[in-house]
Structure formats: C-alpha cells, structure tokens
Amino acid sequence: MNEYILLMHDDVQDAAKASDNSLWGDYIRQLHASGQFDGGSSIGHGAAFKQGQAGALTPLTGYIRIRADSLEAARHFLAGNPTYEAGGTVEIRELPREE
Structure with missing residues (x-):
C-alpha cells in the first residue's frame, strides 16, 4: 500500500464550510474508520x-x-473533506518509499 499526503490550499469558495469544526470532526472520524x-x-x-x-x-x-493502493484510490478520500467540499483545492501527492 502506498502513502499519500493531501494538501489543503487556502482557496475555498465557502470559508464557513471549510472551517466548520463539525464537518472536520465528521471527516476525521470517516478517515479513522477507513483504517x-x-x-x-x-x-x-x-x-x-x-x-x-x-x-x-x-x-x-x-x-x-x-x-491507499493507488492515486485513484486516494481520490476517494476527497469525499467529505471540508476544503474540497467548499470549492477549494486539495492536492494529493504520493510519498515515495526510501529504498
């Protein structure tokens, strides 16, 4: 399985939605549940x-x-991300393994 980092940018269209602690709590719980x-x-x-x-x-x-198994699989973690849902940019980058 590969490691990825999701980078949230400060370019949201709905700042209230992007900074809603309740939405972030729900999203983090969803991520935890994924394992x-x-x-x-x-x-x-x-x-x-x-x-x-x-x-x-x-x-x-x-x-x-x-x-995640692939970049495409990592994209599934955009769903529910408050920055993404507020119209902002979330950049996904693979973290290469050191060999």
Whole structure:
C-alpha cells in the first residue's frame, strides 16, 4: 500500500464550510474508520519563496496522511473533506518509499 499526503490550499469558495469544526470532526472520524488514516494537522501562517519573489503560491492550510493502493484510490478520500467540499483545492501527492 502506498502513502499519500493531501494538501489543503487556502482557496475555498465557502470559508464557513471549510472551517466548520463539525464537518472536520465528521471527516476525521470517516478517515479513522477507513483504517488508512495516518494523521494530519492544520498549518499556520508562513510564506512561500521562489528565487526573486515571495508568496507566489496559494498558501496551504493543512495536510492529511493516508494509505491507499493507488492515486485513484486516494481520490476517494476527497469525499467529505471540508476544503474540497467548499470549492477549494486539495492536492494529493504520493510519498515515495526510501529504498
């Protein structure tokens, strides 16, 4: 099984929905019930840097680690994610295994 990280971006269309603690609680319980949840956290304020400029990227608001058989299987974990459901971007990236 592969490991993935879901990165929530700060570009939601419905901020109230994206920050609803009840929705996040339901979503985290759903992840726990799957047996494929490996943790996560909100992310505080910071800055993105690129040579010669700063802040060009959409800030991240949090991350979730999951396990899934494939990227397609990992996409199923978007359902119920308050950032995704509020019209925001959730980026899914595979965490490569060290060999």
